[in-house]
Amino acid sequence: xxxxxxxxxxxxxxxxxxRRVLSxxxxxxxxxxxxxxxxxxxxxxxxxxxxxxxxxxxxREELLRDSRASVERMLRLxxxxxxxxEAELSGFLRDLTEREARLSEAEADVARRRQDLGAxxxxxxxxxxxxxxxxxxxxxxxxxxxxxxxxxxxxxxxSAEPELVELAFVPGDRYRLVEIDPTALTFGFVFEVEDAEFxxxxxxxxxxxxxxxxxxxxxxxxxxxxxxxGSS
Numbered sequence: 045x046x047x048x049x050x051x052x053x054x055x056x057x058x059x060x061x062x063r064r065v066l067s068x069x070x071x072x073x074x075x076x077x078x079x080x081x082x083x084x085x086x087x088x089x090x091x092x093x094x095x096x097x098x099x100x101x102x103x104r105e106e107l108l109r110d111s112r113a114s115v116e117r118m119l120r121l122x123x124x125x126x127x128x129x130e131a132e133l134s135g136f137l138r139d140l141t142e143r144e145a146r147l148s149e150a151e152a153d154v155a156r157r158r159q160d161l162g163a164x165x166x167x168x169x170x171x172x173x174x175x176x177x178x179x180x181x182x183x184x185x186x187x188x189x190x191x192x193x194x195x196x197x198x199x200x201x202x203s204a205e206p207e208l209v210e211l212a213f214v215p216g217d218r219y220r221l222v223e224i225d226p227t228a229l230t231f232g233f234v235f236e237v238e239d240a241e242f243x244x245x246x247x248x249x250x251x252x253x254x255x256x257x258x259x260x261x262x263x264x265x266x267x268x269x270x271x272x273x274g275s276s
Contacts, residue, residue, distance in 0.1 A: 211259035
């Protein structure tokens, strides 16, 4: 009994091997189905990879659009800022041009004023020279008048016929030539001019060039006789 069982166990592997050798392979339909399944799996994997690539490309395209929008926005901002700077520079240039024009006008005005000041200084110098010349002439006239008064006082005079006088040479701080109402005067008459009494020292022709009127040369004093209606 035991040996029979051992014999059966020895025959079993051999039968399985024979069955495997003699059993036919997979059918063509099954083989085709397996190939199609495998191909479909590969195609699905490839499609998945394609979808991932497309999604990545879309994501990159979106990033590219965002970047492009940012660049365009920055360009617009830069252009606006550049235009604003250009407008500001144009304003500065206009202000600078106006200031230069005002400065040129001011310089021209200063130059004109300097010329005018130089002309005024020249005129003032000329007036000062003329004033000094007039003062010198007045001093000379005063000295001559003083000499004449001295000679007149030391020389006896006799009354002469009165002469019609229209001018008076009046002494003072400065000698003045004063027009008076026509008055008959002679040497020694007391004659009042501007509330002051003077004595006629002599009567002669007017000192003015081309003036034929008679002039009474006066000295301070109250001697002699008063002129009829004597006043300036």
